[in-house]
Amino acid sequence: MINMKIVGITNCPAGIAHTYMVAEAIQQKCESLGYEVHVETQGASGVEDRLTDAQIKEADYVVLALGKGLSDEDRIRFDGKKVVELPVSEALKHIDTLFDDIDSKAVVLYASKVKLGNEQAAVKEGIMSYLMAGVSAALPFVIGGGLLVALGSMMVQFGMPNTALAQGTHPSLAWVLTSIGNLGFTFMIPIMGAYIANAVGDKPAFAPAFLVTYLANDVDLLGTKSGAGFLGAVVIGLSVGYFVKYFRRVKLGKALQPLLGSMLIPFITLLVFGLLTYYLIGPAMSWLMSGLLDFLNTIPTSMKIGTGFIIGAMLAFDMGGPVNKTAWFFAFSLLSSHIYNWYGIVGVVTLLPPMAAAISTWIRPDLFTKQERGSSISAFIVGATVATEPAIPYALAAPIPMIAANTLAGGIAGALSIMFNVERIAPGIGIFDPLIGLEKPWYFFYLAVGIGLVLNVAFIIIFKGAWLKREARKAAQ
Incomplete structure (x- = not known):
């Protein structure tokens, strides 16, 4: 169907990274297929590019990439439409095949009767x-x-x-x-x-x-x-x-x-x-x-450091996914009790995967594709100031070495953050948090980030280099 019309909604709990990255990915994929596409984002800034009634009425399919569900009012908007729903955290992984045989994936939504999505x-x-x-x-x-x-x-x-x-x-x-x-x-x-x-x-x-x-x-x-x-x-x-x-x-x-x-x-x-x-x-x-x-x-300092390693590894493991969110929720929720050192780990570790991926492309460009190298500056800037999610495309391209490198470096950085007693009193702007008084002591914060970055980059280069050589040998056999 060359002139297929697609509309969609993306949202995620934080409303910062996944919401907009997935919206952009859907738009780019549809445009490459020659489809007309309109995507509404429900992010931290509210609803943007809101779908009109006419766009919804004319659409052949609705794509819902959701991280915080859909309101009853939104369900009514899509009553009677063919809808494909998937978790926003999974959308980037499946974007290349999302529109393959889309009719078999779609479910007709009857707002008052049908619950969208896979029950499991x-x-x-x-x-x-x-x-x-x-x-x-x-x-x-x-x-x-x-x-x-x-x-x-x-x-x-x-x-x-x-x-x-x-x-x-x-x-x-x-x-x-x-x-x-x-x-x-x-x-x-x-x-x-x-x-x-x-x-x-x-x-x-x-x-x-x-x-x-x-x-x-x-x-x-x-x-x-x-x-x-x-x-x-x-x-x-x-x-x-x-x-x-x-x-x-x-x-x-x-x-x-x-x-x-x-x-x-x-x-x-x-x-x-x-x-x-x-x-x-x-x-x-x-x-x-x-x-x-x-x-x-x-608890003893040694146990705190070990727990810091676990929290840091969880934060770096799936870059905004459920494991990351579990560790983030634990650390964030303690702020109301004026315990700030566990959230200090978040301030350190969440910076590492995207910044390390970007730096790795500059040091060893031969390990990365042209598209990955082209996205490096954006990944570095966004990762340093907002969120971990820009590292996801690099992890999807080589999951075993990238996730292993991020997780190990994140765990070490988390342990260092606890050992140095780095504290973060609230979410802020990443690498600049110490400058506005949200992260202290500033020198230990930057020391933990610096060590974590050096290790993360080194692990990426070592692990991905070995992984690519193994893949090349397998292809030659």
């Missing part, structure tokens, strides 16, 4: 996608709050006063900025719980989950040693979400049905989970969180 994939990725929906929503709170806290700290370091609010005195600007920034850390956990619940049970779950998660983290109300933290957000978010999801199936008749989502579900959910949280979930999660924090603060 949905089960495998469902919980993590819900958690990452919460993290994605919490990110702006931590980024904005972290930058303000860093700015207030820098002002104090430059000699400006840090005067707190007190009767008869006016607070200093540095104190005000720090206090506003700390609100971001206060609300990141309730927002995380609310959006986890929203991802499972939709809008009626949002408000109850937010309020109950806030309750679980208010030590004055609960009388506990610590708040429930991210553990509470996960448990409450998922519990409220699934409760509301099944509650919405209740049939009350035409007169009362409109009240279900707007009044009955929020009220009953808040009543049930408010009491459960006050008497059971909150204290239990607070006890677990206190135990986790005590463990992280008291």
Whole structure:
């Protein structure tokens, strides 16, 4: 079908790298096949290149590359269309064959009846996608709050006063900025719980989950040693979400049905989970969180370094995939408890794979294709400032040597980060984080990154060189 028309949507939990890389890949593949294509991105900046009703109506197929699911409103837009859905993390791997025999892959979407996607994939990725929906929503709170806290700290370091609010005195600007920034850390956990619940049970779950998660983290109300933290957000978010999801199936008749989502579900959910949280979930999660924090603060240094190696290796292993997201979620979630050294590993390791791949193309161009060499500058810049995902095309071209090199170097860099006690207080702009006060001490941060980069580049050159020689021998036989 030469004049085939394709429309698509791409999104991912963070809304930064995969969203736009996959959209570009779909557009390039369709254009190479002579298809008309329009792709809507649902990224960190909101919806861009939104599909029009006319484009959707005229489309032969809809491609959905999703990392955080599709809203009910979006499903309605594609009602009756032939749809191919796949995880956004898998899209780049399958882009070359995605449109081969597309009709056999497509499923007609009936918005009110059919659940898109492979059931096994949905089960495998469902919980993590819900958690990452919460993290994605919490990110702006931590980024904005972290930058303000860093700015207030820098002002104090430059000699400006840090005067707190007190009767008869006016607070200093540095104190005000720090206090506003700390609100971001206060609300990141309730927002995380609310959006986890929203991802499972939709809008009626949002408000109850937010309020109950806030309750679980208010030590004055609960009388506990610590708040429930991210553990509470996960448990409450998922519990409220699934409760509301099944509650919405209740049939009350035409007169009362409109009240279900707007009044009955929020009220009953808040009543049930408010009491459960006050008497059971909150204290239990607070006890677990206190135990986790005590463990992280008291484990021997050797065990910390070993754990740092594991976290670093996980972050580098699949470059934005589920293993990476699991390690990232653990480190990120501890920020609300003012534990920053595990997130310091994220700041170091996520820079390495794309930057190392780019540098390797400059040192040993004969090991890489023309296309890989041409993408090196972009991979270096984006990798240094935003995300790990630009390393994915290099890993797809030679998975065994590239993934092995990244994982080993990432593990070593993670261990060094813990050994040097590198701390990162919030997501920022990668290699420049120390310059804006988000990563410290700056000299150990750059030392860990430098050692990690040298090792990563060396491993890539050694492993890929050996791999290519082996492939050449196999081809000659």
